[in-house]
Amino acid sequence: MTGNAKRLIVVVGPTAVGKTAMGIALAKHFKTEIISADSRQFYREMSIGTAKPDVNELTEVRHHFIDSHTIEEEYSAGDFERDVLSLLDMLFEKQDVVVMVGGSGLFVRAVCEGLDTLPKAPTVVRERLNDIFEREGLEPLQQKLKEIDPDYYRHADIQNPQRVIRALEVYEATGQPFSSYRVREMVKRPFEIVTIGLNMERQKLYGRINLRVDMMIEMGLVDEVRSLLPYRSKPALLTVGYAEIFDFIDGEISLEEAISRIKQNSRRYAKRQITWFKKYGDTVWFEPEDWQGILSFLT
Incomplete structure (x- = not known):
């Protein structure tokens, strides 16, 4: 030391x-x-x-x-x-x-x-995304993320449901891609x-x-x-x-x-x-x- x-x-x-x-x-x-x-x-x-x-x-x-x-x-x-x-x-x-x-x-x-300081999404948004995950699996959420935020999609652990859902939450709550907040x-x-x-x-x-x-x-x-x-x-x-x-x-x-x-x-x-x-x-x-x-x- x-x-x-x-x-x-x-x-x-x-x-x-x-x-x-x-x-x-x-x-x-x-x-x-x-x-x-x-x-x-x-x-x-x-x-x-x-x-x-x-x-x-x-x-x-x-x-x-x-x-x-x-x-x-x-x-x-x-x-x-x-x-x-x-x-x-x-x-x-x-x-x-x-x-x-x-x-x-x-x-x-x-x-x-x-x-980075990320906005909190309404609970209803998370619940809806979780419901999609439970019913249809991770793939449709991954595809959605790829469409709306290709930059984060390339660098994120897209096999992790928490990461994918969190990024989609931010987008749906703010209209801005998750990657735009990762600048600090x-x-x-x-x-x-x-x-x-x-x-x-x-x-x-x-x-x-x-x-x-x-x-x-x-x-x-x-x-x-x-x-x-x-x-x-x-x-x-x-x-x-x-x-x-x-x-x-x-x-x-x-x-x-x-x-x-x-x-x-x-x-x-x-x-x-x-x-x-x-x-x-x-x-x-x-x-x-x-x-x-x-x-x-x-x-």
Whole structure:
């Protein structure tokens, strides 16, 4: 660390790579606390399908933004940016280092660089778009986005329903393409940011993903998803691990097919996460087991 600068260590990488364990190890080493930047772990009702830290992990180190909200609330990356910056002001009064862990690229970027100020769309607009998604799937929404905002379509993760629906919401609420709002320059934060990326050999990672999905099923993922049926149109539930089980509950596919799709979609999501973070900022990459290398880099 240089001088007396406060430092935020950000641990990123694909799902199942070992970010939680590394974050805890770093927080214990620096005697500090963890901020979760996983956009689904905020919600108390979503535990199994989001691979939250378990009870033992949560007692080892204090975590923030785990079970902090209910699925009934709308909680955006902009809300997260505001709340985390406020929390960091308090944490940095007593700590020189804070650790942030998560694979949600937009939420990480919100804290590290700031986001453009985007208008909020009326609830009825989101509900109508969600209804189209439920009835017809993602493809018609992707096509609509391609027509109205080809620039964002080329650069966005168009396999992510939340991103596609959000961009369409903004267009329908304002008449302006989503890309026209994405012009703000990166904000300089009053603390140092160091980003550590974790990655491993592809087949090993895929094996870990498959094993995690099997464990989720054993832990009761189907019952968790069933309990969330009244909220299935919420953006946080239009995601891997939940959407596929909803299809099973609806009788559209078998449980075996749902499990297979979760594994496949999780692997695809991991690839997108790696691509995002390799393009993002000054991420320095390590194997999850390379504790000494990471520690040497940080100190």
